[in-house]
Amino acid sequence: MIIRVQTTEGTKRLEIKPSETTKQLYEKAHNEFGLKTNNFSIFMDRNRKEEIVSSPRKTLTACKLKHGDMVYLFMVGVKLTTTQESVATEEAQSESNQQDRDKCVLQDRDKQQVASHTKSQVKEDEVDILLAKEEGKLKRKVNPTMCHHNSQSMCVHCTALDPWDEGYLKENNIKHLSFHSHLRQLTSGIDKGKYVSLHEESCKIDPNCKEHPPWPKGICSKCQPSALTLNRQVYRHVDNVMFENKHIVERFLNYWRVTGHQRVGFLYGKYTVFKDVPLGIQTVVTAIYEPPQEGSRDHVKILPDPKKEIIDEVARGLGLTCVGWIFTDLVPLDASAGTVKQNRGGDAHLVSAHEVITAAHLQNQHPNPSKHASLGYYGSKFATVIVTGDKDNQVHMEGYQVSNQSMVLVRDGCLLPTKDAPELAYVRESSPQQYVPDVFFKEKDEYGNEVTRLGRPLPVEYLLLDVPVSTPVEPQFTFAHNSETFPVSNRLVEGHLQDFGALSKYLNHFTNNTFLEAMSDFHLLAFIATMDIMPMREYLKPLLTAVSSRDREAALEWRKSEQWATVEQLISASGGDSMATSSMNTGAMGALGGAVAGGSGASSWTCSHCTFVNATASENCEMCNLPHQ
Numbered sequence: 089m090i091i092r093v094q095t096t097e098g099t100k101r102l103e104i105k106p107s108e109t110t111k112q113l114y115e116k117a118h119n120e121f122g123l124k125t126n127n128f129s130i131f132m133d134r135n136r137k138e139e140i141v142s143s144p145r146k147t148l149t150a151c152k153l154k155h156g157d158m159v160y161l162f163m164v165g166v167k168l169t170t171t172q173e174s175v176a177t178e179e180a181q182s183e184s185n186q187q188d189r190d191k192c193v194l195q196d197r198d199k200q201q202v203a204s205h206t207k208s209q210v211k212e213d214e215v216d217i218l219l220a221k222e223e224g225k226l227k228r229k230v231n232p233t234m235c236h237h238n239s240q241s242m243c244v245h246c247t248a249l250d251p252w253d254e255g256y257l258k259e260n261n262i263k264h265l266s267f268h269s270h271l272r273q274l275t276s277g278i279d280k281g282k283y284v285s286l287h288e289e290s291c292k293i294d295p296n297c298k299e300h301p302p303w304p305k306g307i308c309s310k311c312q313p314s315a316l317t318l319n320r321q322v323y324r325h326v327d328n329v330m331f332e333n334k335h336i337v338e339r340f341l342n343y344w345r346v347t348g349h350q351r352v353g354f355l356y357g358k359y360t361v362f363k364d365v366p367l368g369i370q371t372v373v374t375a376i377y378e379p380p381q382e383g384s385r386d387h388v389k390i391l392p393d394p395k396k397e398i399i400d401e402v403a404r405g406l407g408l409t410c411v412g413w414i415f416t417d418l419v420p421l422d423a424s425a426g427t428v429k430q431n432r433g434g435d436a437h438l439v440s441a442h443e444v445i446t447a448a449h450l451q452n453q454h455p456n457p458s459k460h461a462s463l464g465y466y467g468s469k470f471a472t473v474i475v476t477g478d479k480d481n482q483v484h485m486e487g488y489q490v491s492n493q494s495m496v497l498v499r500d501g502c503l504l505p506t507k508d509a510p511e512l513a514y515v516r517e518s519s520p521q522q523y524v525p526d527v528f529f530k531e532k533d534e535y536g537n538e539v540t541r542l543g544r545p546l547p548v549e550y551l552l553l554d555v556p557v558s559t560p561v562e563p564q565f566t567f568a569h570n571s572e573t574f575p576v577s578n579r580l581v582e583g584h585l586q587d588f589g590a591l592s593k594y595l596n597h598f599t600n601n602t603f604l605e606a607m608s609d610f611h612l613l614a615f616i617a618t619m620d621i622m623p624m625r626e627y628l629k630p631l632l633t634a635v636s637s638r639d640r641e642a643a644l645e646w647r648k649s650e651q652w653a654t655v656e657q658l659i660s661a662s663g664g665d666s667m668a669t670s671s672m673n674t675g676a677m678g679a680l681g682g683a684v685a686g687g688s689g690a691s692s693w694t695c696s697h698c699t700f701v702n703a704t705a706s707e708n709c710e711m712c713n714l715p716h717q
C-alpha cells in the first residue's frame with residue numbers, strides 16, 4: 089500500500105506492506121528523505137498527539153494505517169518557525185483539498201455509472217413509451233386575417249406551438265401541464281436534455297457521513313438535508329380519471345346506501361393517451377376492489393390485506409393495474425330525494441391533512457417509472473378520488489394527486505395531521521430520534537406582500553393538484569354488465585358475503601352459452617383465485633386471457649378443465665345446480681342483462697327506500713328487496 093509522509097521539506101509516498109513493522113516504516117522514511125540522523129519521530133496527526141513508535145513487533149495494520157493515509161515526520165528537538173508552520177499547513181491543506189477533489193470525482197463518476205445503468209434498466213409504462221414517440225407540437229390553422237403567405241409557408245401566427253405554451257393552456261382552461269409536456273420543456277434546450285436528470289429531494293441525514301458521531305451527537309453541512317421551500321407543482325402525472333361507466337361507482341356506493349358507513353376502495357384500470365391535454369395521460373377505471381376495513385358514519389380504517397398480492401396478480405392477468413384509490417364522505421340530507429350534505433368546498437376543507445398523508449403514502453407505494461429519473465422512478469400516477477356532496481347536494485366525485493414534495497415529506501416521516509383543523513398539516517420538529525429540516529411556504533400577508541412562513545402549521549392546499557373525474561357519454565364495458573352480479577369483496581353484511589353458497593347461487597343464473605359473461609366479473613375472478621375450498625390461483629391464467637380478449641371459445645375450453653370440473657361437482661354436491669348440470673337453455677335465461685360489450689336496455693328507477701339506482705324494471709329493489717313505489 090501507499091503511505092504518504094509529510095515533512096517541512098515536502099511530501100513523499102512510501103510503498104510498504106500492511107504486515108511490515110513500524111521500524112521498517114522508519115527505515116524507509118529515513119532512506120527516502122536522505123536523513124543524516126535518526127532523531128525524528130512519525131505522528132498520525134499534525135498536532136503531534138498520536139505518535140507512531142518505532143517497534144520491531146508492531147505492524148502497520150495494528151496502527152490502523154490504510155492505503156492512502158498520511159503521516160507526519162518531525163525532527164526531534166527542532167522547533168518549526170512560524171513561516172515553516174504556515175508553509176507546512178498550506179501544503180497539507182493543498183494535499184487534503186486535492187484528495188477531496190479526487191474523491192468527489194470518483195463519487196460523481198460512480199453515481200453517473202449507477203444512474204446510467206439504472207436508466208437503461210427502467211421499464212416505463214406503455215403510455216409513456218407512446219407519448220415519448222409523439223411530436224407533441226400543437227398545430228394551428230392559417231389565420232386568414234394575419235397570415236399573408238402561400239400555403240407552403242408558415243409565420244408566427246400559424247406556426248405550431250409547444251405543448252407547454254401558456255397562452256394555449258389558459259385559452260383551453262388547462263390548469264396544469266402534463267408530465268410529458270414538462271419533460272419536453274426541460275429537454276427543449278440546445279443540448280436536447282442530454283444532462284437532464286430528475287432528482288427527488290430528501291429530508292433525511294446522510295447515514296454514510298463519517299466526519300462526526302451520528303445524530304443527535306453530531307451533524308455537519310455535508311450530511312445535513314437542506315431546508316425545503318414548497319412550490320406549487322406546475323405539472324401532474326395524470327390529467328384525467330375516467331370511470332368506464334356509472335355502474336362501477338354505483339356498485340361501490342351500494343355499501344354506503346345499505347349501512348350508512350363510509351367506504352374505501354382501490355381503483356383498477358389502465359393508462360391511455362388523453363387527447364384533451366397536450367401529451368396528456370388518462371386513467372381509465374374498470375373495477376373497484378374493496379380491501380378489508382372497519383367503517384362508521386365518520387371514519388374508515390384500512391386493515392391489512394393478506395390477499396392483496398393475489399388481487400394484483402389477477403389484475404395483471406387481465407391487463408390491469410392499481411391506478412388509484414376512492415373513498416366516500418357522504419351524509420344523507422333527504423333520503424326521499426336522494427340528496428346529501430356538502431361537506432367539502434366553500435368554507436370547508438377540500439382534502440384533510442390525514443387524507444393527504446394517506447394519499448402520499450399510497451403514491452410512494454406506486455412510483456412512476458421514468459428513464460429521466462436518476463433512480464429510475466419519479467413521482468406517481470396514483471390518483472385519489474373522493475365521493476362527496478356538491479353545492480347542489482348531489483353526489484359527485486372529485487379527483488386529486490399530491491405533489492412530489494409532499495411524497496418526500498411523508499416518505500421521510502416529516503408530516504403530521506393536526507387535531508382540530510383538517511385543512512392544516514404540521515411539519516414535525518427535530519428530536520433526538522430524527523432530524524427534520526425546516527419546511528417553508530410562501531403566502532401573501534394582509535398588505536398583499538409575499539412572505540415566507542414556516543410550515544408549522546402548513547396549509548395542505550400547497551400539496552394538492554386537481555385531477556378532473558369523468559364518465560364517457562357512451563358507456564364502456566371491460567367486464568360484462570350483467571343484471572345478476574357477484575357480491576363484492578370484504579363486505580360483512582348479510583346478503584353481501586362472498587362464500588361458496590354465493591358462488592353457487594350466482595352461477596345458477598347463467599347457462600353454458602353465457603359462461604364467458606358469468607366469468608367476466610372482477611370480484612368473481614378475485615374470489616375464485618382466493619377461495620379456501622378450492623384455490624384456483626395457479627390455474628386462472630387461460631381464463632383471464634379469455635376474459636380480457638373476450639374469447640368465448642377459450643373460456644369454454646377452460647371450463648372443461650379438471651380443476652373447474654371439481655368446483656362444479658362441489659356446487660352440485662352442496663345442493664345447487666351448476667352450469668354443467670343445468671337444464672336451462674339460452675332462451676330461458678332471463679338474468680343476463682347485457683353482453684360483454686353492451687348494457688341493459690330496460691329503464692332504470694331509484695328506490696325510494698335506500699336511493700339505490702336499479703338498472704332493470706323489476707318489482708323489488710335489487711339492494712333492499714323492498715317493493716317499487
